[in-house]
Amino acid sequence: MEIRQGFLPFQNRRDFFTPEDFTNEEELMLKTTESFVKNHVQPQMEAIEQHQYSVAARLFKEAGDLGLLGVEVPEEYGGLSLSKKISGLIAEKMGHAGSFSVSFNIHAGVGTLPFIYFGTEKQKHKYLPKLASGRWIGAYALTEPDAGSDALNSKTRAIWDGEKGAWVLNGEKQWITNAHVADVYVVFAKTHHGMTAFIVEKSLPGISVGPEEKKMGIKGSSTATLVLEDVEIPSENVLGKVGNGHRIALNILNMARLKLAFSNIGTAKQALQLAGDYAKERLQFQSPLIEFTMIQEKIADMAIAIYGAESAAYRTADGLDQGMEGTAEVQDVSELIFTFAMECSINKVNCSEVLARVVDEAVQIHGGYGYMQEYEVERLYRDARISRIFEGTNEINRLTISKLFMKHYQNHKHREIENIESNQGQNGKWMQTSEQLLYLALKALTESGVEIEQEQEYSRLLSDMVSDLYVMESAFLRSEKSGQRGRLSMTHKGMTEVLCAERYRKIAEAVKTILSSVEASEKKRKDWFNALKGIEYPEFSGIFEKKRNIAKDVTGWDAAQAI
Incomplete structure (x- = not known):
């Protein structure tokens, strides 16, 4: 892979993958995901929002049957061994699935990737087939009540008990997505040797889950506190090495940020479609809204922002794919993911803020109707807000970007x-x-x-x-x-x-x-x-004229045909 050698640190191949490069075979995954969301998830939106866990469990199994959960899981463990680009495409299309997209992405991302990258052969054979098939649902337990952005400052403790031959975990993990529906959690706890990751099955004694949190948006995704009281974990359930949990946490968060970015792109495209359709249908002063140039400007700005977001996200995914070819050792994978930490944070911040602007303008174009729950943009608006907080707040991610950039610049400023x-x-x-x-x-x-x-x-x-x-x-x-x-x-x-x-x-x-x-x-x-x-x-x-043409093109509006 050609790496940029100047003062800009972007991992760069000039001919990187773009959305126009998807093959017909790869686009079958797109169509499969679209069909799943349209025919299986969207008809169950109300049940999902009401926390009918049996519905979520059934949807996970259906997604598993279609191969959607095992895209990044190696074939020998029941997956498809496909690329980050395909995983991104699925996350993007799953962005139309409301709260279920959050549950899905947590499971397929932070709930599964730790096993792929850091699990032993025994752990992979035991858990990955279940996770890839949807028979088991995964979750990731890092955040704590007193350690939000400072996620590695954990108060959850794991102490080795020689007589029992097990680690004993005590503590609370807050705001855990999939808390009530998960079968297995990746839990991070402090040990005498440092932060360590543990595989914790829900059936173990001492585990309890608090009530569902009452959230502003993404109401259908299960979010609750995971309570650990003298939970005994066998040594074979240590994920990675004792004391190396911080490496797992940070690297998996990087991957989660990229997956969230793709999901944000998908939801933004949904909001743009709804806004464009409404603008063509809604009459004001005897003319469709789309005829007003200020509305055209809004739609163009939405489309341009999405175009930039997907260009950057697929570029990053392609860089990871290229780097992971032939990379098998855990240390090599960790180092590779870290080299893309800045790009993952860039995508997370950019895509979440693009989504925020797009859904806001979609509501604005709908006018008073956009504020009504019977219109879908109202839910999109509420659901979007969490994306600037998820997977590290945008403030924390901005600090990460600037820190990594300045470190690179100090080493290359004379170039x-x-x-x-x-x-x-x-x-x-x-x-x-x-x-x-x-x-x-x-x-x-x-x-x-x-x-x-x-x-x-x-x-x-x-x-x-x-x-x-x-x-x-x-x-x-x-x-x-x-x-x-x-x-x-x-x-x-x-x-x-x-x-x-x-x-x-x-x-x-x-x-x-x-x-x-x-x-x-x-x-x-x-x-x-x-x-x-x-x-x-x-x-x-000519910026206004360009935006007017863009708006008409992306909405398919032809004033002459509409008369």
Whole structure:
């Protein structure tokens, strides 16, 4: 795999996988998932929201029969041994499944992946066939009442009892998804040797589950406290090595962030579809809403944001797939996943915030009806809010992005900025200029001695700039690849142009904020702003017209035919 060697640390192959690359065979999984959601999950939405656990259990078995739960499980343990890209595609389509998508993704992600990556052969043979088939449901128990974002500061304790020949677990795990429906939990506890992961079966004595939490959204996913009272765990149920639980926790969280990103993309696409359909049907002042250019702008902004989000998410999944080819050792897998920690956090933050904007605008386009529970966008709005908190808050993920980026920059800051050569010159200029702006901000932060881990406003701005660049570059290279193959649609071309221009403007504003704050000396500030003036800014025009065309294309609106 070709790794970028410049001051940007993105794992990069120029011809990375894009959604246009799915084969007909791979798209069968898409159609299978769509059919499952439409014909099996959506008719049961009310029962799921009412916590009818038998319905959820049946749906898991049906999903298992279709192979949807075992996509990443190796064939020798009852799975399909498919890629992160296919797993992402399924998570995306499952994003239309409301609360069940949360239960599904927790099971297929953090409930199953720890066994795949860190389990012994005996553990894999015992648990993976059950999890892949849906006969057993998995859960992940990390969060505690007094350790939310500081998830590794666990108060749950595991003490080895030599006489019993078992670990004895005591503690509480809070907000555990699938708590009431799970058959097995991956539980993290402190030992004398450090954080350790344990496989805990629900049938063991001493395990109890608290009442269902009353949540704002995702009401149908089981969320409750897991209580452990003198639970005896045999030594063969230690997952990975004693004291290495933090490695498992952090690496699995990285994978969970990427899976959540794909699910957010799917839900955002659902909201866009609902908004577009409503805008074509709803009449105001004797005209459909879609005829009003402000509504067109909203729909275009939604579509552009989704285009950028899926470009970046599939790029990251492809990088992981490429890296995992031939990687079998646990240590190698851990190191590989860690190299993508920044990208996983970027996708988690970007996709959850794209979803937030998209569902908000979908409600706005529906007007007063969007606030009514009989319209689906009302539920999407409530369900979406948790995504900015799930799998590490977006604030924590922003700190992760900036920390990892600054660490890389300190090691590579003397390397030159890589120029992006392209037959799409205008977008290439946006990329080059954005990189120059980021580089200037990094120099200012470094030379001014700012401790960005303490002054977190800088971390926020830096992480957003890095994220914007990753999304820009992903959309840019996706369009370039399609163009080289003669398959670039005018809609995708327009989306890429607008996305690059608008993300560039965000980066430019962030740099100005950093330069105006980083130095107390007026002279120094003037020096930095003089350097900023030396960067050549690309021109961009016709943004409203491009958005109008994008909105009409993505909704299929033809005013002439509608008359």
